[in-house]
Amino acid sequence: MPRLSDDAVVQIHNFIGHVLDLFEARYGDQIHRYYDERSAHNIVAPDPPPSLDDPPF
Incomplete structure:
Protein backbone atom coordinates (compact mmCIF):
# COMPACT_ATOMS: atom_id res chain seq x y z
CA MET A 1 0.00 0.00 0.00
CA PRO A 2 1.27 3.48 -0.75
CA ARG A 3 2.14 5.90 2.01
CA LEU A 4 -0.67 8.45 2.43
CA SER A 5 -0.99 11.67 4.35
CA ASP A 6 -3.13 11.72 7.48
CA ASP A 7 -5.68 13.87 5.69
CA ALA A 8 -5.92 11.47 2.75
CA VAL A 9 -6.32 8.47 5.07
CA VAL A 10 -9.17 10.15 6.95
CA GLN A 11 -10.90 11.19 3.73
CA ILE A 12 -10.66 7.67 2.28
CA HIS A 13 -11.87 6.17 5.57
CA ASN A 14 -14.88 8.51 5.63
CA PHE A 15 -15.66 7.74 1.99
CA ILE A 16 -15.56 3.97 2.57
CA GLY A 17 -17.77 4.36 5.65
CA HIS A 18 -20.26 6.43 3.67
CA VAL A 19 -20.36 3.89 0.82
CA LEU A 20 -20.87 1.06 3.33
CA ASP A 21 -23.72 2.98 4.99
CA PRO A 56 -37.08 -46.29 32.01
CA PHE A 57 -34.78 -49.27 31.24
Whole structure:
Protein backbone atom coordinates (compact mmCIF):
# COMPACT_ATOMS: atom_id res chain seq x y z
CA MET A 1 0.00 0.00 0.00
CA PRO A 2 1.27 3.48 -0.75
CA ARG A 3 2.14 5.90 2.01
CA LEU A 4 -0.67 8.45 2.43
CA SER A 5 -0.99 11.67 4.35
CA ASP A 6 -3.13 11.72 7.48
CA ASP A 7 -5.68 13.87 5.69
CA ALA A 8 -5.92 11.47 2.75
CA VAL A 9 -6.32 8.47 5.07
CA VAL A 10 -9.17 10.15 6.95
CA GLN A 11 -10.90 11.19 3.73
CA ILE A 12 -10.66 7.67 2.28
CA HIS A 13 -11.87 6.17 5.57
CA ASN A 14 -14.88 8.51 5.63
CA PHE A 15 -15.66 7.74 1.99
CA ILE A 16 -15.56 3.97 2.57
CA GLY A 17 -17.77 4.36 5.65
CA HIS A 18 -20.26 6.43 3.67
CA VAL A 19 -20.36 3.89 0.82
CA LEU A 20 -20.87 1.06 3.33
CA ASP A 21 -23.72 2.98 4.99
CA LEU A 22 -25.40 3.49 1.60
CA PHE A 23 -24.89 -0.17 0.68
CA GLU A 24 -26.39 -1.37 3.96
CA ALA A 25 -29.31 1.05 3.64
CA ARG A 26 -30.10 -0.39 0.22
CA TYR A 27 -29.28 -4.08 0.76
CA GLY A 28 -29.47 -4.44 4.55
CA ASP A 29 -32.71 -6.46 4.51
CA GLN A 30 -31.20 -8.94 2.06
CA ILE A 31 -28.01 -9.22 4.10
CA HIS A 32 -29.94 -9.89 7.31
CA ARG A 33 -32.23 -12.40 5.57
CA TYR A 34 -29.19 -14.25 4.17
CA TYR A 35 -27.59 -14.64 7.60
CA ASP A 36 -30.88 -15.42 9.36
CA GLU A 37 -31.66 -18.24 6.91
CA ARG A 38 -28.21 -19.75 7.33
CA SER A 39 -28.14 -19.45 11.11
CA ALA A 40 -31.44 -21.37 11.32
CA HIS A 41 -29.63 -24.40 9.83
CA ASN A 42 -27.01 -24.29 12.59
CA ILE A 43 -29.39 -24.21 15.53
CA VAL A 44 -29.19 -27.34 17.64
CA ALA A 45 -32.70 -28.36 18.55
CA PRO A 46 -33.27 -29.71 22.05
CA ASP A 47 -33.89 -33.41 22.44
CA PRO A 48 -37.58 -34.24 22.41
CA PRO A 49 -39.00 -35.10 25.82
CA PRO A 50 -38.99 -38.83 26.58
CA SER A 51 -42.22 -40.66 25.98
CA LEU A 52 -44.08 -41.46 29.16
CA ASP A 53 -45.09 -44.81 27.65
CA ASP A 54 -41.48 -46.05 27.42
CA PRO A 55 -40.12 -47.96 30.42
CA PRO A 56 -37.08 -46.29 32.01
CA PHE A 57 -34.78 -49.27 31.24
